[in-house]
Amino acid sequence: xxxxxxxxxxxxxxxxxxxxxxxxxxxxxxxxxxxxxxxxxxxxxxxxxxxxxxxxxxxxxxxxxxxxxxxxxxxxxxxxxxxxxxxxxxxxxxxxxxxxxxxxxxxxxxxxxxxxxxxxxxxxxxx
Numbered sequence: 001x002x003x004x005x006x007x008x009x010x011x012x013x014x015x016x017x018x019x020x021x022x023x024x025x026x027x028x029x030x031x032x033x034x035x036x037x038x039x040x041x042x043x044x045x046x047x048x049x050x051x052x053x054x055x056x057x058x059x060x061x062x063x064x065x066x067x068x069x070x071x072x073x074x075x076x077x078x079x080x081x082x083x084x085x086x087x088x089x090x091x092x093x094x095x096x097x098x099x100x101x102x103x104x105x106x107x108x109x110x111x112x113x114x115x116x117x118x119x120x121x122x123x124x125x126x127x
Contacts (some may be wrong), residue, residue: 001069001075002111002112002115002124003074003076003104004077004105005078005114005115006080006081006118010041011119012079014120015120016078022042026043027044027045028045030041030045030046030047030048030049030053031045031046033050035059039071040072041075042074043077044068045079046078046080047100047104050105051096052096052100055092056092061099061100063104065106065107077107079104083097083101
């Protein structure tokens with residue numbers, strides 16, 4: 001598994017598409033994909049939104065992410081950095097950020113490679 005992280009609109013998806021020679025239909029979109037669908041794409045885009053959706057459904061996002069990786073150990077996970085030190089007033093928003101942060105830490109630990117894309121330029125954090 002590999003992670004590509006970075007801020008919103010920093011070119012993460014374009015970087016993965018071009019450097020991995022992937023087509024758009026090989027990317028699973030965490031914003032809209034069915035939550036019960038098998039995750040057989042080559043990359044998962046917007047993990048942060050998938051985590052939000054799973055939490056809103058009252059399920060455990062860590063279990064979902066672990067099962068995704070069990071099905072697809074070679075997955076490239078593309079996701080936004082969120083929060084930036086801002087603590088939201090709404091309890092759900094705080095819970096989402098905390099769960100998402102813990103999931104990203106878990107994934108980064110397991111990943112063979114972690115890259116951060118800033119202004120379209122990749123930087124290797126872990127290899």
